Amino acid sequence: MTNLSDIELIKGCQEQQRFYQKKFYERFAKKMLAVCLCYTRDTYEAENIVQEGFIKIFENIKRYQPTGSLEGWVRRIMVNTATDYYRKKKRIKFSEVKLEDAEYMIGAMDIDRFATRDIIACIQELPEGSRMVFTLYAIEGYTHKEIGEALDISVGTSKSQLNRARMLLQEKLKRNEQRESQRFL
Amino acid sequence: MSKENLNDFYEMNRFNRKLRERVDAYEPELSDSLWDRIEHDLNHREGKSKRVLWLVYVLSGMLLLSSAGIFYLLKENKKLADASQVNPTAPDTEKPAMTLTIPEVEIRRDAGSAPESTTPASQGNPVSPESTNADYPALGGAPGNIPPATPSHETYENLIPNPSSPQENPSGISPEYTNPQPRLLEGSELLIPQEIILTEGEEAELPSGIRAKKIQPIATAGVQPASWPLKEVYRGRMGVNPRVMPYAGVSVEAGSSRQLLSNSDSLHRFGFEHPAWYSSKGLNFGVKFRNGFFVETGFHSSVTAVNNWWDTVFFKRYDTVPVLQATRNIVPGNHHNQSKQYWLDIPVQLGYQKYLSSRFSLTGRTGLTYSMINTYNGVEPDIFLRRFASAGTWNPKPFRNFWTWNLGAGIGYNLTRRLMLNLEANYRRGLTTMNNVNEINYPNRKLEAISGRLGITYSLY
Numbered sequence: 001m002t003n004l005s006d007i008e009l010i011k012g013c014q015e016q017q018r019f020y021q022k023k024f025y026e027r028f029a030k031k032m033l034a035v036c037l038c039y040t041r042d043t044y045e046a047e048n049i050v051q052e053g054f055i056k057i058f059e060n061i062k063r064y065q066p067t068g069s070l071e072g073w074v075r076r077i078m079v080n081t082a083t084d085y086y087r088k089k090k091r092i093k094f095s096e097v098k099l100e101d102a103e104y105m106i107g108a109m110d111i112d113r114f115a116t117r118d119i120i121a122c123i124q125e126l127p128e129g130s131r132m133v134f135t136l137y138a139i140e141g142y143t144h145k146e147i148g149e150a151l152d153i154s155v156g157t158s159k160s161q162l163n164r165a166r167m168l169l170q171e172k173l174k175r176n177e178q179r180e181s182q183r184f185l
Numbered sequence: 186m187s188k189e190n191l192n193d194f195y196e197m198n199r200f201n202r203k204l205r206e207r208v209d210a211y212e213p214e215l216s217d218s219l220w221d222r223i224e225h226d227l228n229h230r231e232g233k234s235k236r237v238l239w240l241v242y243v244l245s246g247m248l249l250l251s252s253a254g255i256f257y258l259l260k261e262n263k264k265l266a267d268a269s270q271v272n273p274t275a276p277d278t279e280k281p282a283m284t285l286t287i288p289e290v291e292i293r294r295d296a297g298s299a300p301e302s303t304t305p306a307s308q309g310n311p312v313s314p315e316s317t318n319a320d321y322p323a324l325g326g327a328p329g330n331i332p333p334a335t336p337s338h339e340t341y342e343n344l345i346p347n348p349s350s351p352q353e354n355p356s357g358i359s360p361e362y363t364n365p366q367p368r369l370l371e372g373s374e375l376l377i378p379q380e381i382i383l384t385e386g387e388e389a390e391l392p393s394g395i396r397a398k399k400i401q402p403i404a405t406a407g408v409q410p411a412s413w414p415l416k417e418v419y420r421g422r423m424g425v426n427p428r429v430m431p432y433a434g435v436s437v438e439a440g441s442s443r444q445l446l447s448n449s450d451s452l453h454r455f456g457f458e459h460p461a462w463y464s465s466k467g468l469n470f471g472v473k474f475r476n477g478f479f480v481e482t483g484f485h486s487s488v489t490a491v492n493n494w495w496d497t498v499f500f501k502r503y504d505t506v507p508v509l510q511a512t513r514n515i516v517p518g519n520h521h522n523q524s525k526q527y528w529l530d531i532p533v534q535l536g537y538q539k540y541l542s543s544r545f546s547l548t549g550r551t552g553l554t555y556s557m558i559n560t561y562n563g564v565e566p567d568i569f570l571r572r573f574a575s576a577g578t579w580n581p582k583p584f585r586n587f588w589t590w591n592l593g594a595g596i597g598y599n600l601t602r603r604l605m606l607n608l609e610a611n612y613r614r615g616l617t618t619m620n621n622v623n624e625i626n627y628p629n630r631k632l633e634a635i636s637g638r639l640g641i642t643y644s645l646y
Contacts, residue, residue, distance in 0.1 A: 016231065018224065025220055030212035038208060047219050054223050055230070111203045116211040119204065138201040139208055 006070045013061045021058055028071065029054070032078045037120050038135040039082040041128075053081040079140055083150045086132060114173060122172040126165050133158050134165035236558060243531075247482065251470065258429040258472060430473040431645045438465040438611065440636025442489045445615065461489045463634040465530060469642070477538050485530040487556065489632070526584060528556040538597060546597040548607060553616070556632075557586035588616040589632055607640040 004012075004023055012020020029050060036046040036053070057077055064073060111119065123131060132151060136142040137158075142150065144158040151158070442463035467485030534552035541547060595609025615631030 016227075018227075021227070022220060022224075025223065029215055029219065031209070033213050033215060034208055034211040037213065043213070043216075047216055051219060051223050051226065055226050058227060059230070111200060111207065116207045117213075119207065120211070139205050141201075141205070 006066075010061060010064060010066070010070070013058060016058070024057075025054055028074050031071070032074065034120070035075060035078055035139070036082055038123050038139055039079075039086070039132060041124055045085075049078065049082050049085050052085070053078040056081060079136070080150075083132065083136070086128065087151060113177065118176055119173070122169055122176060125172055126168055130161045130165035130168065133161040134169065137162050240529075240558065247531075251482070254472070255431050258431065261429065429475070432471055432473060432642045433645060434469045434471075434640055434642030436465075436467065436469055436483075436485075436607075436638055436640035438485075438636045438638040439463065440611070440634055442613075442632060442634035442636075444619070444630040445633050463487070463489050463636055465636070467530070469532075469640065471534075471642075473538065473644075477540075479536045479538060481532070481534040481536065481550070481552075483532060485532060485554075487528045487530050489526045489634075527560045529558045531555045531557075532591075534591075544599045546599075546605075547594070548597050548609060549594045550609070551592045552590070554589045554591060554613070555586065556589065556619075559584045559586070559619075584619050585621040587619040587632070589613050590616055593638060595638070603644040605642050605644075607638075607642065609638040609640070611636050611638050 004020070009020055009024050009027070013024050032053065033043075033046055033050050036049045037043065040046040040049065053074075057074060060077075064070075123135065126134060129151075133147055136147045136150065137144070144155045144162075147153070147158040148155050153161075440463050442461050465485045465487040467483050469481050469483035471479050471481030471483075473479040532552055532554040534550045536548060536550035536552075539547045591611055591613040593609045593611035595607060597605050597607045599605045611634075613632065613634040613636070615633065618629045618631055620630045
């Protein structure tokens with residue numbers, strides 16, 4: 001019973017059997033929490049989104065069409081839940097950013113030097129709007145047009161927020177790196 | 186794109202890809218309670234959907250039953266209307282003659298036994314052969330023509346002839362036209378010419394030879410002045426005094442409520458708590474019967490909410506939660522002000538309406554109400570009464586569906602023949618407990634409420 005196939009899981013969840021729902025949760029919860037952490041300020045908010053996302057999944061799993069991967073479907077629901085959460089409940093504030101200020105070299109940074117937990121912590125420290133745009137663009141691979149539609153903002157705002165996020169993230173990662181190096185001195 | 190920009194682009198893509206891989210591979214520790222929260226949410230939603238499904242079944246059943254009932258009752262009315270068409274030349278209902286209700290009618294077809302007849306035989310019987318016999322077996326029960334006969338108004342018991350004896354049947358009417366039980370007209374109604382004006386209780390003989398007595402109509406009593414707008418109140422849509430009268434209406438109710446606690450800890454409660462205002466509003470559907478009784482149901486939305494410590498049920502001040510002194514220190518001024526309970530009520534009421542005059546009536550009612558789909562907003566002290574938290578924190582579902590019975594009395598006033606205002610005082614008390622679990626902080630509770638009820642009904646017939 002430990003290695004249930006996707007089909008078995010889906011069938012059990014469609015029949016609203018708690019056992020299969022729990023197995024489904026155990027299979028995807030950690031990964032989805034990692035995804036949601038990038039959209040939220042802290043673990044508490046991320047867990048709220050995961051909770052809401054799983055409820056949506058269990059309520060809509062009857063409509064699941066096995067055309068793509070199950071994990072991709074689950075992830076898409078989590079991302080939609082996260083964007084909805086902020087769009088409806090939190091009212092994201094997008095600070096004005098001048099594009100010429102966005103001098104960044106983050107792409108040149110060696111990400112391997114940082115622990116994933118630290119990277120996510122730095123992302124969580126970003127302002128709400130920038131964090132959402134950055135995560136959707138960098139992690140989910142959304143285009144600016146798709147981000148605009150998801151967050152109800154213009155393409156220009158999406159681009160400027162992304163630049164701002166990169167700049168801030170670079171600073172935070174550098175600061176983090178310096179702090180870590182000082183610890184070992 | 187310059188070479189520098191192109192390098193940036195590739196570096197960014199590389200950065201994004203690596204970041205994605207790192208996030209995908211990351212598996213943070215989950216909170217132990219996360220699945221419990223999800224499971225609780227699922228249980229709640231599934232329970233809710235089951236309740237909604239159950240409600241749909243109940244409502245569909247009620248709708249079906251009431252539709253069938255109303256259909257049957259309207260059919261009965263139609264029968265009465267058809268039966269009352271004894272005179273094909275009856276006045277137009279737009280300019281109607283008086284409508285009379287005939288509680289008892291005695292008919293006899295043999296003219297020879299009609300010594301007190303006041304109707305000349307030459308007038309004949311205006312009853313149309315086509316419109317009577319088939320639908321009106323009281324006149325003989327046999328289809329076909331009714332021969333003109335001098336009708337009698339004497340009691341049936343005195344005058345019933347022996348149809349087999351030609352001496353006792355000098356008119357030669359076939360015995361088959363002599364109905365041994367000619368009382369089928371009881372409770373029906375006839376249209377009579379305008380010149381015959383009767384007061385309450387007065388008797389007269391119609392041109393058709395049927396003797397009639399005016400009785401109290403369904404919605405009026407007493408002598409009515411000529412200009413009285415309700416003079417046709419009991420005519421109904423088809424010119425008959427209907428046996429039943431479906432109606433619809435709205436009502437609002439407001440008053441005070443409290444919760445009776447059957448097993449409360451005396452240290453914490455005084456046998457009841459939550460003096461609160463109570464309000465209920467909704468739609469009513471019912472049927473009035475000619476004898477004054479009515480049956481009513483509907484859908485009401487009710488709220489009880491705590492906003493003070495003043496128990497208006499018995500006009501005494503109770504500090505309903507003695508430990509309030511402690512909790513007051515935690516949340517100063519908050520008390521239970523925000524605690525609200527919402528219910529969807531389905532009442533089933535039996536009532537009686539007695540007309541005192543043409544417009545005024547006394548009403549009384551009693552019945553049961555099923556309250557369900559409740560929500561509870563507010564704060565509750567924790568079990569140690571040390572702090573307040575949102576309702577549901579310690580007890581996720583403190584309340585459940587419950588039954589109450591009620592007793593009410595008041596007055597009614599007819600604005601028009603169809604429209605009636607109704608003002609009543611109502612007492613309501615729980616039959617079953619409203620709490621879902623029985624703990625020290627959630628002892629068994631039953632609702633008790635006293636309220637005023639303002640209703641308006643519109644007769645559909």
